[in-house]
Amino acid sequence: MTTRSAPQPAPPAAPRADYPAGCQVLFTGDEIREAVERLGDEVRATYGRDELTIVVVLHGGLVFAADLMRRLDMPMRLGVALASSYRGAATSPGELQVQMHPGLDVAGRHVLLVDDILDTGRTLLRLRDSIRALDARSVRLATLVDKPSRRIAPLQADFTGFTIPDLFIVGYGLDWNERYRNLPDIVALPPGGGR
């Protein structure tokens, strides 16, 4: 059972030991919360009371999608897709692999693909085409972060939280070598080190 006492002033933020060495905080948890609220408003204004099928791109989109979906109040279904393009210790893309949740039922439905970051655009372009091929009624893209300077595929997100230059970021779902997904802030790794 949870017992609630009178609210206390928040303690000063303690530095966490699990942040990468030499990293720079780009967006705090509070700034991310505000961005997700704004995106929630935009998504609600777009779909109204229409049913929405959210397809979360795992693993990076998981934290963002969990927060975004709780800002939405239309009838909702949830599916997942798996994408991986970074290999081992590299921060440059390897071979792209995407896999749709077996049995994902999107025919005739409005689909919102939710991912952590739009970089070259290859992942979301491939997933969008796969979902279109399943006869979805509409497919839109929501990304928390956009790195437009890196784009290869002709693709724009319909809903974007933040736009950044060409930095490698971790936290709030984004990993480096499967680490740091649990950081509440989004931080940039120092170029070539500090990991």
Ligand code: 5GP
């Ligand atoms: P894209 O196909 O757009 O090049 O890549 C998308 C995926 O690459 C993202 O969903 C994410 O998993 C990964 N990615 C791209 N840029 C970054 C970055 O700065 N940090 C991390 N952690 N992952 C990234």
Ligand code: MG
């Ligand atoms: Mg991803």
